[in-house]
Amino acid sequence: MMKKGTVARCAVGIVGGLMLAGVGTAAFAEFPNADDAGAVDVTVDIAPTQSGALSLTVAGTQTTLTENGTTASFRQFTGALPNVTVTDTRTDVPAGVFWYVTGQASDFVGTAGQPNITPDHLGWTPQVLTPNNGEVSEGDAVGTSIDGGANGVGLVSQELLALSLDSADAQATSGQWTANADLVLKTPVTVAPGSYTSTLTLSLFEDAY
Structure with a gap:
């Protein structure tokens, strides 16, 4: 459980960093190329909670x-x-x-x-x-x-x-x-x-x- 939670947090942090870098690049690019793009798949495994009480x-x-x-x-x-x-x-x-x-x-x-x-x-x-x-x-x-x-x-x-x-x-x-x-x-x-x-x-x- 702890390892999966750590992986999820790291993946979200990486995506946020890429998005900020992309915004910064767009500000300096005079003619951005719309065909030059990347994508990141974000995956997380969430274990089921214990049912009942x-x-x-x-x-x-x-x-x-x-x-x-x-x-x-x-x-x-x-x-x-x-x-x-x-x-x-x-x-x-x-x-x-x-x-x-x-x-x-x-x-x-x-x-x-x-x-x-x-x-x-x-x-x-x-x-x-x-x-x-x-x-x-x-x-x-x-x-x-x-x-x-x-x-x-x-x-x-x-x-x-x-x-x-x-x-x-x-x-x-x-x-x-x-x-x-x-x-x-x-x-x-x-x-x-x-x-x-x-x-x-x-x-x-x-x-x-």
């Missing part, structure tokens, strides 16, 4: 958590993430690369000025809905800070929803993969009542080994 879509822009499973120790609210679909329509998928989808939540902000509920109180359990033989797998369940333990971190940083270990294998097998997750919010029993809103950001990345 790797993209992410989400089936909805909001979801609601409802109280379910509250105990004397904490209050619990559950719901579901809308379906998240990764589509790969590329005709040529690079070898040695993989894609993955992550999720990260912001603070739950109260509409009446209640203290924020931090995202470590929100966890999820991902699942891949598209049948497959391991080309794409779901991320680990992420607990909340109320649960504690090594995985009780909540969706504070970019937590894994789904992973393709090889983009080429996934694209060849299906070309479209759907995943979602069960969501759970756990708060202290002393949490202030009212309506809260958080933004859960889903991101698609492709990287190389």
